[in-house]
Amino acid sequence: MTYIGHEILWEVVTSVLTTAVHVVILLLLIAGLAWMQVRRLSFSARVFSGLGLGILFGIVLHQVYGPGSEVLKSSIDWFNLVGVGYVKLLQMIVIPLVFISIVAAFTKMELTQNVGKVSGLILLVLVGTTAIAAAVGIASAGAFDLQAVQIPQGNAELAQAARLEQTFATIEGRTLPQQILELIPANPFLDFTGARRSSTLAVVIFAAFVGLAYLGVRRRDPQAAETFERLVQALNGVVMGMVRIVIRLTPYGVLALMTRVAATSDYAAIWQLGKFVVASYAALLVMFGIHLLLLTLAGLNPAAYVRKVLPVLGFAFTSRSSAATLPLNVRAQTEELGVPQGIANFAGSLGLSIGQNGCAGIYPAMLAVMIAPTVGIDPFTPSFLATVIAVVAISSFGVAGVGGGATFAAILVLSVLGLPVGLAGLLISIEPLIDMGRTAVNVSGAMTAGVLTSRLTRQLNAETYVGVGLREQA
Numbered sequence: 001m002t003y004i005g006h007e008i009l010w011e012v013v014t015s016v017l018t019t020a021v022h023v024v025i026l027l028l029l030i031a032g033l034a035w036m037q038v039r040r041l042s043f044s045a046r047v048f049s050g051l052g053l054g055i056l057f058g059i060v061l062h063q064v065y066g067p068g069s070e071v072l073k074s075s076i077d078w079f080n081l082v083g084v085g086y087v088k089l090l091q092m093i094v095i096p097l098v099f100i101s102i103v104a105a106f107t108k109m110e111l112t113q114n115v116g117k118v119s120g121l122i123l124l125v126l127v128g129t130t131a132i133a134a135a136v137g138i139a140s141a142g143a144f145d146l147q148a149v150q151i152p153q154g155n156a157e158l159a160q161a162a163r164l165e166q167t168f169a170t171i172e173g174r175t176l177p178q179q180i181l182e183l184i185p186a187n188p189f190l191d192f193t194g195a196r197r198s199s200t201l202a203v204v205i206f207a208a209f210v211g212l213a214y215l216g217v218r219r220r221d222p223q224a225a226e227t228f229e230r231l232v233q234a235l236n237g238v239v240m241g242m243v244r245i246v247i248r249l250t251p252y253g254v255l256a257l258m259t260r261v262a263a264t265s266d267y268a269a270i271w272q273l274g275k276f277v278v279a280s281y282a283a284l285l286v287m288f289g290i291h292l293l294l295l296t297l298a299g300l301n302p303a304a305y306v307r308k309v310l311p312v313l314g315f316a317f318t319s320r321s322s323a324a325t326l327p328l329n330v331r332a333q334t335e336e337l338g339v340p341q342g343i344a345n346f347a348g349s350l351g352l353s354i355g356q357n358g359c360a361g362i363y364p365a366m367l368a369v370m371i372a373p374t375v376g377i378d379p380f381t382p383s384f385l386a387t388v389i390a391v392v393a394i395s396s397f398g399v400a401g402v403g404g405g406a407t408f409a410a411i412l413v414l415s416v417l418g419l420p421v422g423l424a425g426l427l428i429s430i431e432p433l434i435d436m437g438r439t440a441v442n443v444s445g446a447m448t449a450g451v452l453t454s455r456l457t458r459q460l461n462a463e464t465y466v467g468v469g470l471r472e473q474a
Contacts, residue, residue: 015071022061022075026082026256029053033251043250047311050255051318057255058262067264076264079256086253089246090324095192096239097327098200098349099207104236105342106211107229114457115208121456122347125449126355127393129294133287133361133441134392138385140283140362141369144275148370183353200323204349243327250315250328257318265433273430283362284437291448298455304466308336309447316443317436322352325443333447338461339454347453351446358438358445359406360396364413365389371419391416406438 032053036046065072140146185191185202192203218225270277292302312332316325326348333344355361368388372379379385395412414421454460 015074018071019074019078022071023078025057026079026259029057029255030082030252033255037251044307044311046251047254047314050251050253051258051314054255054258054318055262058259058264061259061263062265062267067266072263076260079260081256083253083256083260086246086249086256087319087321087324089249090327091194091321093239093242093246094200094323094326095194095203097243097330098345099192099203100232100236100239101330101341101345102204102207102349103210103214104232105340105345106214107232108341115211118343118453118457119208119346119350121453122343122350122449123354125294125452126351126445127396128355129287129290129357129445129448130355130361130396131389131393132290133283133357133445134365134389136283136286136290137362137365138369138379138388140279140286141366142380144279144282146276146279146366146370148367148374198353200326200349201353204346243331247328247331250311254315254318261318261432261436266430270430270433277430277433280362280366280434281437283366284358284441287357287362287441288444291444294448294452298452300451300455301466305337305451308332309444312447313440313444317440320432320435320439322356322439322442322446325439326352329443329447333450336464337447337451338464339450340459343454343457343459344450347450348446351442351449355396355445355449356406356409356438356442358441359435360409361392362441363406363434363438364395364410365392367410368413368417368419371414372417375419377419388413388417406435 033046033050036049041049061072061075182196183198183201183205185206188202188206190196191199191206193199196202214225214228217228292305295302295305309332312325312328315328316322319325329348329351330341330344333339333348334341339347365388369379372384377384379388391413392409395409395416411421451460451465
């Protein structure tokens, strides 16, 4: 064997051994979190321990190897078995949870008389807070003097801009009524597979129809309705058992996901675009404060809310997925905040696609203010500001029909305002970092909608809301 052959073999062996060491370290950290559970430390403490350990481990890997290292890529592949695997398990139970919980709420008489009022209040809170979020985004962009011309345009940014232009071409000309029609489940079995971007919302609509049909059967044939009710309650028990099993894995999933984020982030780009990152998080924190203010105005203790939702928001932050966070979202609302199961599922599910405060509120409004000067528009004239807020609020309904993400929200808003959509691609290098905060605020907005709706309809369990909660059982 030649010297070069020996050298290649040695590199391969070294890479494999180094990757194995990294995996062993991750397993030891997981064992530490498991030990915390044995010692009965709270669910919240274990989640945030996983978050902190993941950040530290990821930063060490980033400093030692750099984000482009083959050793790091190989290690991340193994870490994904825990992190991405956990997200997939959560996604696995989202559709069954949404469907069976809403139908079960009808059989339990939770949504029989006021389903229209409940859904209307949830939508009002979601869309209303999104309009407020747009105003917050505008204020933040102005306070930090953000402009699109300040953002460097590298190859990655230009490529993303081209992709956004192509995406815009596929949705250009679609009216709001056409986008709303996309939400109606023409084939519910297709939506049960999650094939469409609006599948979750379509399943909510289908479940509501099944629940209303059950009420009709109960009046005409009580015996058949009783049989259906027993079946639904049995299925609901099984699905909730699945949810509890998966949620117990949350600290380990957060550990692996945060390790990947910290190890692979482009810190140079974050530093270069630091002003936009700071402005974005300032706006997101203000919006979270507004959620707490709304709860306070409703006569609820905001500190109790913060204490109980932080583990959920922590996972939303690391996973960047509102859909994957839905089981945690619903659990926190029902078991810790005192929201009825039906309202919690409506609020959580509708919040996946409509009225996302971070993605459909703050982000497109900030981009509109930044991009407007490039086409000669003064972004701080009253007429333009009012137009942006109105367009953002209305578009938050249409986002679900085209994907529900921040990118599509930005495309919709910018296109309606007549602004160049391609410039939204200039932030691709820091998109993951900002998206973490946006997702957490989206989830908080959905939970706030559930709590406020329950409060306004006098269905909130006040004792559960102010109590310590059930985190110890997780």
